[in-house]
Amino acid sequence: AGPAKLSYSNFFPPTHIQSILAEEWCREVEARSNGQVVIDYYPAGTLTKPKDCYDGVVQRISDIGLSALGYTKGRFPVLSGVDLPMGYTTGVQATALANAVYDQFKPKEFDDVHVLYFHAHGPGKLHTAGKAVISMEELKGMKIRATGNSASVISALGGNPVAMSMPDSYQSIQKGVVNGGIYPVETNKGWKMGEVVDYLTDTTAVAYTTTFFVVINKDVWVSLSPEVQKAMTEVSQDWIPRHGKAWDDSDKEGLEFFLAQEGNAVVTLEPAEAERWTKAMEPIFGEYEAECAKAGADGKAVLDFMRANLK
Amino acid sequence: MSPAGIGFLGIAIMLLLFATRMPVAFVMGVVGFVGFSVLTSVQGGLNMLSRSMYEVFVSYDLTTIPLFILMGQLAFNAGISRRLFTTTYHFFGHIRGGLAMATVSACTAFGAVCGSSPATAATMATVAIPEMKRFGYRDRLAAGAVAAGGGLGMIMPPSVVLIIYGVLTEQSIGRLFVAGILPAFILTGLFLCAIWITCRRHPDFGPAAEHFSWRRRIKSLTGLIDTIIIFAVVLAGLFKGWFTPTEAASVGAFSVLVLGLVRRQLNVRLIFKSLEETLRTSCMILFLVAGAVVFGKFLAVTRIPFTTASYIGGLEIPALAVMAIIVFIYFLGGCFMDSLAMIMLTVPVFYPVVMNLGYDPIWFGVIIVLVTEMGVITPPVGINVYVVYGVTTAMKQNISLESIFRGIYPFLVATVIGIAILFFIPQIVTFLPSLM
Amino acid sequence: MEIVEKILARIGSVMRIGGCLCLLGMALLTVADITGRLNRSPIFGSEEIVTFLAVLALGLSLPYAHSHRSHIGVEVFVQLMSTKVRRRLKLFRETLSVIFFATVTVMMLAYARDKHLSGEVSMNLGLPEYLFLYALGACFAVATLTMFVDLLQFVLQRRNS
Numbered sequence A: 001a002g003p004a005k006l007s008y009s010n011f012f013p014p015t016h017i018q019s020i021l022a023e024e025w026c027r028e029v030e031a032r033s034n035g036q037v038v039i040d041y042y043p044a045g046t047l048t049k050p051k052d053c054y055d056g057v058v059q060r061i062s063d064i065g066l067s068a069l070g071y072t073k074g075r076f077p078v079l080s081g082v083d084l085p086m087g088y089t090t091g092v093q094a095t096a097l098a099n100a101v102y103d104q105f106k107p108k109e110f111d112d113v114h115v116l117y118f119h120a121h122g123p124g125k126l127h128t129a130g131k132a133v134i135s136m137e138e139l140k141g142m143k144i145r146a147t148g149n150s151a152s153v154i155s156a157l158g159g160n161p162v163a164m165s166m167p168d169s170y171q172s173i174q175k176g177v178v179n180g181g182i183y184p185v186e187t188n189k190g191w192k193m194g195e196v197v198d199y200l201t202d203t204t205a206v207a208y209t210t211t212f213f214v215v216i217n218k219d220v221w222v223s224l225s226p227e228v229q230k231a232m233t234e235v236s237q238d239w240i241p242r243h244g245k246a247w248d249d250s251d252k253e254g255l256e257f258f259l260a261q262e263g264n265a266v267v268t269l270e271p272a273e274a275e276r277w278t279k280a281m282e283p284i285f286g287e288y289e290a291e292c293a294k295a296g297a298d299g300k301a302v303l304d305f306m307r308a309n310l311k
Numbered sequence B: 001m002s003p004a005g006i007g008f009l010g011i012a013i014m015l016l017l018f019a020t021r022m023p024v025a026f027v028m029g030v031v032g033f034v035g036f037s038v039l040t041s042v043q044g045g046l047n048m049l050s051r052s053m054y055e056v057f058v059s060y061d062l063t064t065i066p067l068f069i070l071m072g073q074l075a076f077n078a079g080i081s082r083r084l085f086t087t088t089y090h091f092f093g094h095i096r097g098g099l100a101m102a103t104v105s106a107c108t109a110f111g112a113v114c115g116s117s118p119a120t121a122a123t124m125a126t127v128a129i130p131e132m133k134r135f136g137y138r139d140r141l142a143a144g145a146v147a148a149g150g151g152l153g154m155i156m157p158p159s160v161v162l163i164i165y166g167v168l169t170e171q172s173i174g175r176l177f178v179a180g181i182l183p184a185f186i187l188t189g190l191f192l193c194a195i196w197i198t199c200r201r202h203p204d205f206g207p208a209a210e211h212f213s214w215r216r217r218i219k220s221l222t223g224l225i226d227t228i229i230i231f232a233v234v235l236a237g238l239f240k241g242w243f244t245p246t247e248a249a250s251v252g253a254f255s256v257l258v259l260g261l262v263r264r265q266l267n268v269r270l271i272f273k274s275l276e277e278t279l280r281t282s283c284m285i286l287f288l289v290a291g292a293v294v295f296g297k298f299l300a301v302t303r304i305p306f307t308t309a310s311y312i313g314g315l316e317i318p319a320l321a322v323m324a325i326i327v328f329i330y331f332l333g334g335c336f337m338d339s340l341a342m343i344m345l346t347v348p349v350f351y352p353v354v355m356n357l358g359y360d361p362i363w364f365g366v367i368i369v370l371v372t373e374m375g376v377i378t379p380p381v382g383i384n385v386y387v388v389y390g391v392t393t394a395m396k397q398n399i400s401l402e403s404i405f406r407g408i409y410p411f412l413v414a415t416v417i418g419i420a421i422l423f424f425i426p427q428i429v430t431f432l433p434s435l436m
Numbered sequence C: 001m002e003i004v005e006k007i008l009a010r011i012g013s014v015m016r017i018g019g020c021l022c023l024l025g026m027a028l029l030t031v032a033d034i035t036g037r038l039n040r041s042p043i044f045g046s047e048e049i050v051t052f053l054a055v056l057a058l059g060l061s062l063p064y065a066h067s068h069r070s071h072i073g074v075e076v077f078v079q080l081m082s083t084k085v086r087r088r089l090k091l092f093r094e095t096l097s098v099i100f101f102a103t104v105t106v107m108m109l110a111y112a113r114d115k116h117l118s119g120e121v122s123m124n125l126g127l128p129e130y131l132f133l134y135a136l137g138a139c140f141a142v143a144t145l146t147m148f149v150d151l152l153q154f155v156l157q158r159r160n161s
């Protein structure tokens, strides 16, 4: 009956390293399953938009999908804990943690698909235009582009989060509609934000992440031969560290791009101030535990596991 | 049958259904949904349909379309556009096609505020077409100028297409914007020439009026006051950083509303009339976009765009020939597909090819915007043409779809000439960014 | 039949007024957000509300847009046909349109249910987005019914004449 034909949907533009990795995943699975499967790859949200990607896999609009947990708030009450400001230092670390949390708790929110793997970007940091921020007081009243999870970080620090799309963000920071943004350092190059911001507050005190899932439709998974299943599982395991390293490499390039712009500078927090910032995050963790409780899960156990894992 | 074969069959069925006078948006939706189901699964097709339509309705960027139309409707019902065009008529009425030329220039000016091409076309159609018809202009010229002029809103920065290109190819969006300015003016100039030539050959398309005395002209300048106030509020706000280009639509509509109420040109009845007309036109336009999105998903799973792009990339022929083929592919694709979706699919494949041939990345970006400009006016799927048709039908202007498609030909030729000019004098694009 | 038509027309005009208010709300809310931002107190997530208002505005205008024949088609070929062929084409395309709208209605309601069950809420404000989807589905249902009644009228008239 010829090879099984699958589709893979992803929102990253095809030139983004994360998209290139995803496409390489497809080709590697094809090779290791000895041609028993062919995977058509659809980048840039051509098949499903980031918000609809997971649901699209459940409903078979695409067979495989890669997107972020954060786009569908409330759908992943347990694993979204990985997105919290845990003080990440690298993408490799955040990526490893996301997979570890899933393996440990196997949250039932993923019961409607078969999970292949997760990855997560490097530490999300505060970037500002015009004025450097080295204390919470300075952030007061500033308008910072942030969405979902990162918006609560800005609120907790006393800033004003403004939600807007990435294309709008560039122009908005340029024109002063907002005074900066909180995002991973790679975005300086990826979305050219380095051109319009001036200062990077380089601290991991409130560094959050965004977790990305790679999942396959359950019925499709069951229909695949054991060889193909084995190939997918193995390639996924091999790809986890590659994604993490790619995020870190992108962050490095993002920092270089940021510093190459005239007048851009990196500022840091005094240790005592950094501690204040970390302390200010406490309500966010409380909210997370409450959300987990609503879904019948133990949020505290997840937080404890993550903290122990990051030590 | 191969997926590509099903794709071509789908296009043929779409054209057949168009001929039954079934609404264009529904045809694209039906064919896209059925084709997608055939190529993937019925479950996938059914769910793709609802999600794609909702994705369009809930898109924040597309909310600019109803809001800019509302601004145009309020300006129309408050008489602002009528006064604006009376003044314009005093100054340019004696030139054949002078009002159409003024309209095209106004599209470019409006483009400095608005980054989307259907929004520009919808606003200008509301404001300018009834006025041009009032002064005896033919449907073909009036509607063609607005449909084509709408595309100028996309070339003049800010531009949604250039932002997407910049992200796909890792080029500086700031430099791309600056690079778009000169070509926008050149294309405006070419459009003015197109109108001039059309009116030379058909003097009755845009009849010339008497020459007004300078006394009467200066007296007529009072008709500009409202327009200047609104434009000043929006532009000042944009440059001062009070709001984003997406929000400019709301600010524009709100300013017209306040101005109309203060000057007692608007009342509750007229406001509701404007709102109703806006709703009807917006519903029509967003259904068209939704239909195009559904059909685009079907074309994506036929893999025709990907296959074509990688085939061209592998050809061993002279650089200029490859570029000509690429432009032609975009032209053909733009006939059937939403241009933005096509750019997302094909730029990543064509871009390395074009770079290998030694072309400038910023230059290629501007070329892409120009070919997109063609896509929005070419039949059978030319979103700007449908927008202009929808707006004018809602305003009972009785312009036929065919006359608009006929009216865009001079502008299509002008765009092709524009692309040719940029081919042979690429410095027009690269000069300004090189100063940065 | 006439009663059904009257009720539908009534519902349609109420929906239209609702749509107008949503549209006005979009502009006013954005201006309020900008004003707030200039005074350093932006309305967080206002663009989320604006997009939901847009969904409502478009949904509520569906029957109105249909009854005013706002959705455009290509006329030129039909004009070349005889009256008899034209009537058959009309029957064909209207039937297909009703089937299309009915499909969208059912799938939109199914989408609303899926979103509801998944526990998903809007990204910034945590609003129950599925409610807007149910509303949109209901709007599509009214539009489908209006189209169906129109089609029925056309068939009956044909039989009588």
Ligand code: NA
Binding pocket: B110, B111, B112, B113, B114, B115, B116, B152, B153, B154, B155, B156, B157, B158, B159
């Ligand atoms: Na523009």
Ligand code: NA
Binding pocket: B334, B335, B336, B337, B374, B375, B376, B377, B378, B379, B380, B381, B382, B383
């Ligand atoms: Na076209």
